[in-house]
Amino acid sequence: MSAAKRPKLEVAMEPVLPEDLTEDVPLIEAYTGIILDAKSISRMVVDLNSTIPISELAHLKRVRAKEILLFPTTFTTPDKVIEVLKRKGFNVEWISDQINVVQVAEVPPKTKKQYDVVNKLWPCNFHSNKYLEKLCTNSLFNVSELEDHKRFMRMCIDVSKHGIKAGAIVVDPKTRSVVAVGFDKTSENPNKHAVMVAIDNVARTQDGGAWEPIEDGDGASLAGIPGNILDDLNANYPGNSFGASCYKGKDEIESPDDGPYLCTNYYVYVTHEPCIMCAMALIHSRAKRVFYGTSVPEGALGTACKIHTVKDLNHHYEAFRGLLKEECERLNGS
Amino acid sequence: MIMDASVLSDDEKKFMDEAFKYAQEALEAQEVPVGCIFIYENEIIALGRNEVNRTRNATRHAEIICIDQVNEYAKKNGLDLKSVLAETSVYVTVEPCIMCAAALYNVNIKSIIFGCQNDRFGGQTVFDVAKVLGPKTTVKGGFRAEEAMGLLKEFYKGTNPSAPSTKVKTKGKKM
Numbered sequence: 001m002s003a004a005k006r007p008k009l010e011v012a013m014e015p016v017l018p019e020d021l022t023e024d025v026p027l028i029e030a031y032t033g034i035i036l037d038a039k040s041i042s043r044m045v046v047d048l049n050s051t052i053p054i055s056e057l058a059h060l061k062r063v064r065a066k067e068i069l070l071f072p073t074t075f076t077t078p079d080k081v082i083e084v085l086k087r088k089g090f091n092v093e094w095i096s097d098q099i100n101v102v103q104v105a106e107v108p109p110k111t112k113k114q115y116d117v118v119n120k121l122w123p124c125n126f127h128s129n130k131y132l133e134k135l136c137t138n139s140l141f142n143v144s145e146l147e148d149h150k151r152f153m154r155m156c157i158d159v160s161k162h163g164i165k166a167g168a169i170v171v172d173p174k175t176r177s178v179v180a181v182g183f184d185k186t187s188e189n190p191n192k193h194a195v196m197v198a199i200d201n202v203a204r205t206q207d208g209g210a211w212e213p214i215e216d217g218d219g220a221s222l223a224g225i226p227g228n229i230l231d232d233l234n235a236n237y238p239g240n241s242f243g244a245s246c247y248k249g250k251d252e253i254e255s256p257d258d259g260p261y262l263c264t265n266y267y268v269y270v271t272h273e274p275c276i277m278c279a280m281a282l283i284h285s286r287a288k289r290v291f292y293g294t295s296v297p298e299g300a301l302g303t304a305c306k307i308h309t310v311k312d313l314n315h316h317y318e319a320f321r322g323l324l325k326e327e328c329e330r331l332n333g334s
Numbered sequence: 335m336i337m338d339a340s341v342l343s344d345d346e347k348k349f350m351d352e353a354f355k356y357a358q359e360a361l362e363a364q365e366v367p368v369g370c371i372f373i374y375e376n377e378i379i380a381l382g383r384n385e386v387n388r389t390r391n392a393t394r395h396a397e398i399i400c401i402d403q404v405n406e407y408a409k410k411n412g413l414d415l416k417s418v419l420a421e422t423s424v425y426v427t428v429e430p431c432i433m434c435a436a437a438l439y440n441v442n443i444k445s446i447i448f449g450c451q452n453d454r455f456g457g458q459t460v461f462d463v464a465k466v467l468g469p470k471t472t473v474k475g476g477f478r479a480e481e482a483m484g485l486l487k488e489f490y491k492g493t494n495p496s497a498p499s500t501k502v503k504t505k506g507k508k509m
Contacts, residue, residue, distance in 0.1 A: 189405045190415070190441050191398055200391050208390025210399075262392050276463055277440060280433035280455075284392035298467075300436075305466050307432065312460045 180224025293328025
């Protein structure tokens with residue numbers, strides 16, 4: 001690999017977003033009337049809002065220049081519009097006989113990009129969510145945070161080499177400490193994907209775990225990282241912190257932020273896109289963010305599906321793809 | 335598609351009854367009451383129930399635990415795990431969640447028979463895993479569904495585990 005190519009691998013991490021943030025806002029058609037006397041606009045809007053309120057389109061402005069939004073075209077046919085207005089008690093003398101059809105946003109836009117599109121069609125209210133904007137424009141992390149993410153993914157790659165293919169690590173972002181690691185042991189047990197192993201290793205730091213015998217001792221904080229891997233990581237990443245913060249029993253936990261509890265508030269780094277089983281395991285475990293390197297055909301965080309965006313689930317995490325992508329891709333061949 | 339469990343054979347009903355024992359056991363152990371057994375060549379080769387709370391691992395669902403057991407079974411008996419799983423039927427009191435459905439399809443399990451739908455996490459009801467993975471596995475559901483749902487409701491209500499079990503009407507309600 002030439003030195004000139006190197007910076008290219010360093011960028012390319014992007015959020016994997018739910019469709020309602022990335023797709024255009026769906027549109028519907030609505031009737032508009034032409035306002036005859038501009039002076040009557042404010043009275044007209046009040047009158048229209050009381051006679052024909054359209055709560056489902058409350059995100060739209062009622063007036064654009066000399067045009068006023070009446071109601072969706074699903075209400076009636078164009079020739080009956082005036083009749084409907086009259087029947088509802090609206091003073092039709094304020095508008096001309098001419099009825100137009102316009103395209104409007106069916107639902108409120110969530111992002112600035114979506115807003116800019118639909119606002120051109122018909123003026124629209126929009127409340128920008130700063131966090132969402134950063135997420136959607138892929139500007140959530142500063143340079144030093146990106147360096148952290150890359151370092152954790154490098155550890156993941158190192159951990160992966162203990163197994164067949166994939167490697168995973170779980171990090172407590174509050175302390176920037178590695179809580180647990182996992183590598184693929186599917187040759188031993190079909191359930192033992194790297195992520196599943198890492199989740200079980202997190203459980204070990206909480207006096208639990210199912211796959212490895214639980215040893216007595218005061219090392220619970222480091223129980224998520226096998227000794228030989230811990231030695232390697234310590235040697236290769238001096239200054240990085242390892243181990244979970246002190247585990248509290250259920251009775252000692254006072255607030256939901258008190259923990260640790262499962263993978264709550266933890267970040268998970270994994271060299272390969274998790275499959276459906278692993279993606280859902282991370283939902284059950286209440287992970288906060290998942291970062292992966294390379295996409296795979298059966299991947300469930302963007303490729304084959306997006307488990308983390310299924311609306312009906314009770315927990316959602318954010319997913320990011322492409323972190324040290326090319327380095328992770330190279331693991332496939334080994 | 336979910337098929338009606340009235341098409342179950344007597345053997346299949348017997349195996350479902352067995353799975354219910356472990357769901358009941360889970361409830362008594364204050365775990366999510368899901369019980370499961372795996373049948374290979376007409377014999378129980380794995381049985382289990384949720385152990386999430388004991389292990390502090392949210393992935394320790396009955397089905398995952400049973401796959402672990404089949405793995406041990408195959409090793410012990412010198413059998414090829416893949417061939418065993420491809421001839422194994424799963425009886426589980428609740429529709430497998432998205433994770434477990436994927437795990438079962440990944441190992442090419444022969445068939446799944448479940449009790450009630452899983453409105454929170456179902457691998458069919460909440461997100462159709464089969465549509466993505468296109469497994470050969472046949473799936474039937476609905477046997478003793480109200481009872482299975484009743485156990486779940488009792489758990490999520492946090493009622494006294496020693497209270498007598500009730501006949502719960504569940505139609506149209508989320509657990």
